[in-house]
Amino acid sequence: xxxxxxxxxxxxxxxxxxxxxxxxxxxxxxxxxxxxxxxxxxxxxxxxxxxxxxxxxxxxxxxxxxxxxxxxxxxxxxxxxxxxxxxxxxxxxxxxxxxxxxxxxxxxxxxxxxxxxxxxxxxxxxxxxxxxxxxxxxxxxxxxxxxxxxxxxxxxxxxxxxxxxxxxxxxxxxxxxxxxxxxxxxxxxxxxxxxxxxxxxxxxxxxxxxxxxxxxxxxxxxxxxxxxxxxxxxxxxxxxxxxxxxxxxxxxxxxxxxxxxxxxxxxxxx
Amino acid sequence: xxxxxxxxxxxxxxxxxxxxxxxxxxxxxxxxxxxxxxxxxxxxxxxxxxxxxxxxxxxxxxxxxxxxxxxxxxxxxxxxxxxxxxxxxxxxxxxxxxxxxxxxxxxxxxxxxxxxxxxxxxxxxxxxxxxxxxxxxxxxxxxxxxxxxxxxxxxxxxxxxxxxxxxxxxxxxxxxxxxxxxxxxxxxxxxxxxxxxxxxxxxxxxxxxxxxxxxxxxxxxxxxxxxxxxxxxxxxxxxxxxxxxxxxxxxxxxxxxxxxxxxxxxxxxxxxxxxxxxxxxxxxxxxxxxxxxxxxxxxxxxxxxxxxxxxxxxxxxxxxxxxxxxxxxxxxxxxxxxxxxxxxxxxxxxxxxxxxxxxxxxxx
Numbered sequence: 311x312x313x314x315x316x317x318x319x320x321x322x323x324x325x326x327x328x329x330x331x332x333x334x335x336x337x338x339x340x341x342x343x344x345x346x347x348x349x350x351x352x353x354x355x356x357x358x359x360x361x362x363x364x365x366x367x368x369x370x371x372x373x374x375x376x377x378x379x380x381x382x383x384x385x386x387x388x389x390x391x392x393x394x395x396x397x398x399x400x401x402x403x404x405x406x407x408x409x410x411x412x413x414x415x416x417x418x419x420x421x422x423x424x425x426x427x428x429x430x431x432x433x434x435x436x437x438x439x440x441x442x443x444x445x446x447x448x449x450x451x452x453x454x455x456x457x458x459x460x461x462x463x464x465x466x467x468x469x470x471x472x473x474x475x476x477x478x479x480x481x482x483x484x485x486x487x488x489x490x491x492x493x494x495x496x497x498x499x500x501x502x503x504x505x506x507x508x509x510x511x512x513x514x515x516x517x518x519x520x521x522x523x524x525x526x527x528x529x530x531x532x533x534x535x536x537x538x539x540x541x542x543x544x545x546x547x548x549x550x551x552x553x554x555x556x557x558x559x560x561x562x563x564x565x566x567x568x569x570x571x572x573x574x575x576x577x578x579x580x
Numbered sequence: 581x582x583x584x585x586x587x588x589x590x591x592x593x594x595x596x597x598x599x600x601x602x603x604x605x606x607x608x609x610x611x612x613x614x615x616x617x618x619x620x621x622x623x624x625x626x627x628x629x630x631x632x633x634x635x636x637x638x639x640x641x642x643x644x645x646x647x648x649x650x651x652x653x654x655x656x657x658x659x660x661x662x663x664x665x666x667x668x669x670x671x672x673x674x675x676x677x678x679x680x681x682x683x684x685x686x687x688x689x690x691x692x693x694x695x696x697x698x699x700x701x702x703x704x705x706x707x708x709x710x711x712x713x714x715x716x717x718x719x720x721x722x723x724x725x726x727x728x729x730x731x732x733x734x735x736x737x738x739x740x741x742x743x744x745x746x747x748x749x750x751x752x753x754x755x756x757x758x759x760x761x762x763x764x765x766x767x768x769x770x771x772x773x774x775x776x777x778x779x780x781x782x783x784x785x786x787x788x789x790x791x792x793x794x795x796x797x798x799x800x801x802x803x804x805x806x807x808x809x810x811x812x813x814x815x816x817x818x819x820x821x822x823x824x825x826x827x828x829x830x831x832x833x834x835x836x837x838x839x840x841x842x843x844x845x846x847x848x849x850x851x852x853x854x855x856x857x858x859x860x861x862x863x864x865x866x867x868x869x870x871x872x873x874x875x876x877x878x879x880x881x882x883x884x885x886x887x888x889x890x891x892x893x894x895x896x897x898x899x900x901x902x903x904x905x906x907x908x909x910x911x912x913x914x915x916x917x918x919x920x921x922x923x924x925x926x927x928x929x930x931x932x933x934x935x936x937x938x939x940x941x942x943x944x
Contacts, residue, residue, distance in 0.1 A: 482670060490660075
């Protein structure tokens, strides 16, 4: 534990620090954790703590074709976004890593724009653009917009691991007869794959969690789950939202666990 | 795959008029060099001289602005690195940490589509060559620095390239191991039948290993010669100063000759032309204390100022008048010690005419 490693701190200071740390963690977790018991409530309304328990809101969620179709839309968009953003971001990071510092720095600024600009502005911009090219309310449009939002996260994670990677390994491979793609796929990629997986996870979550852009450009039968939840909250407060949120938390945690699992394995190999 | 590889005949390398510039800086300034087949050629120079750039251009990782690089008869200037068929050893070893030792060494064979059984036997044989037989199953992070270097060597030669390039491969090792590996590399070269181009900034390493040395300065080849010639007949003050221990003494032109302390010097080489200032290049170990005048020896008079014990030798600092200092290195053998003069005594130093080299301060 880092707390015990602090040299020169008195036992009291250490104890206070531990309590403080626990409080911060508790505060961070609270909104997430509170949703879970609420989803098992038997009440008509969102309440905490629940007075009686039931699975009715899960039945409500899984029984509703509208919710289910929104869920599949979201998952499909998230998966497609991940499949698009991960190779794009990885290649962009690789390209940026191989250029001069000056080019890399200006590119970095450009590439981070979608993250820095308020999502509402991105949403408005994308909406107007899509109105021209007729992509509003389409899966393609959603995937493209989410990819633009997700690529920076892939670039950042992959770029940081490339910074700790010795590129002469790739030169060595090339001198020994490997073409550039062979050297990248066979030598570099295995060593940066944890960061690629992390980037893929972030891309997946970025898309799954995204609501502002989706609010503008998705709708009809291609509405995402977050958009539908947002609308549902506006009309009536209903514990179905808590049940859906719990499911989303489970999906996110499972994805993160998968990344950690594969990451631990790939680290164990080196 | 690469046609240049997998034959066991070494190739000559011909570099002509090679230019590489970064902005206004000419890192390689019209470099031409002919490397003989099977030769151990060292590119020696201070950091930033362009020696590594030249090596990287040979490997294909640096694209020159103009010029030509030929391996044998084949023009290589636009050939990608993986088609040049050269083995390469890097300063950082550049081993693949997620592969075992034998997987590392077999990699070039795997890329070439050699069968797994042959990969294994040839990789084992290459490991045997660098005295790492039985280490194939180890992980890279279980090896010492010297062992990693041997794996890198085995990997560079396992596919029997006709040209092997080495970029300061020993500089990360400690002095003792480095000197040991120098000898071993030299022996390996004799077995390999490959042309080796070796980059280093360590002049002693270059002298120890090379058939010939190209001294590189500011993107140009200052001198290309065999180690002995380079040491004894440097063609410029830069080379004289860079190779070995050097003391420079200003000397005067006198007619078409040169004089020091009013005496005309007998020279090994012709007096440099022009009328710029001249320097006598002295190697401290070539000066003799008990200089008899046999007609072939120049003498330099001076007063002993200081005696410095350095283990294998003793360094005498001599005041040669007019604030000029000369150092003399004397072996700590019995014979050397017997005649050691005291501080303050006047002595005459002898320098054989074959060792008397005078150079112009600025190259013509």
